[in-house]
Amino acid sequence: MYNRKGIQSHILSFIDFSKASTFLDIGCGKGYDLIEISNRAYKEAKLYGVDVKTNLIEFAKMQTERDCRFTFDVYDVEDGLKFEDESIDVIVSCNVLECIKNKSKLLHEIHRVLKPDGKIIMAHFDWDTQIFNAFDKNLYRKLITTYNDWQQPWMNDCDAWMGRKISGIFNETGLFNGTMFTYVVTESEYKEGFRGYSLINEEFKALVEKGIIENTEFELFKDQITQIEKTGHYFYSINLYTYVGQKK
Template sequence: MSYSNLTEFLLSKADIQPASSILDVGCGTGRELIKMGELAGDKAKLVGVDKAERCIEQAKAAVKKDERYTFMAADLAQQLPFEDDTFDLIFSKDVLECIVDKRGFLEEIHRVLKPGGQIVMAHYDFDTQVFDGSNKALVRKMVQAYSDWEQAWMDDSDGWIGRRLWRYIHGTGLFSGSMDSFVLIETTYKPGYFGYNRVQDFQDMIEKGFISEDDYGTFKTEIEELAGKDQYLYSINSYVYSGTGKR
């Protein structure tokens, strides 16, 4: 299943059509919110917030003059810049891992969600990454190192965040919902694909001492050889919580 299939899967968990106000927390360049806008009504209010101003500018450019959309930069670790009970649907993908005060973040989600409103929250579980290869120990080493790596732009990290969504969200007592999972599978190795991009990321771990240059070279060479034979395979699990807010 491709990244586009993942987007479709996530959005299938949301009842978008009747929602008059939708918030995407950690919207990035607006990919998912724009897709939701294609499914929402003409008068729907679509709001995206993200910490990265560069991404917000790209999102604004993507929607051009569509007045349904509002994109704004905001520190997601702080109070969200909205009144109580504002949104019918709140969506958030691959954000919770980077928030130090996870309960506080979820309490903010609950605060700005209308009574009975929906939430859909998803996150990759980076320790579930699978690369085919002949050296099992090396592949495991690369995946574990990446899973445990707190990158410079992150305030917090947890490679098991996907499998811990239920604990964090259900554990607040603020929401009622259920869990699903999606397996992203790729057999194409080229720029723009999730697995390819992760292999390039792995190189940055050398400078931090997580892996050696020799290990990375050996790993990458075999991945490229498998791809050249059309035998490359990568997968990762995304876990999804969907539910409603309690009052």
């Protein structure tokens, strides 16, 4: 998995830690964002994380087992959020909304559990903004599009354009006052710990293992990217769009 410290700093920059004491991360994964929030928040802050993947929640629990501020739970937020009305100051979420079928229902749930003037920070990659500098444009386009449209088993929905749609989805509810922000990931190095490297060596490779793309296509593209990197022409980029909203 790639290092997402830059994205984490971008998302957390919208939080006023002097005014918040309860935090919820929807799709918290291994809990890294909540752990960083705990380093900046009041010592008495309450930090909640939910995710549909049991293995990720177990890892998060292991990382924070000696800190009673943390509570992690496994469930599908399609069924609602297991929190009392007006109980959370700040909700953060990254790359989750595209996986949700009933997006409006989730946003209404977010509105319900947020305290008056509570804040939602929802970020999402727009997967179709992913670009590589590549030799073979047709092969590059095929692999990128195939990955972008891959609905994995744990996803209830899949939309490569979710980043560009977030603002409209929130506006349609009329529940929040919000602003959009853009964070652009740009990389000129192809090595472990970077998003482009992870995409090829973990996610494209998974497409091969699932029989979705041919191994020959994968190996050819990987070899071409390696050659480009050696000449100093390697480039990868993707846009992250973040909606920062306040409960009406």
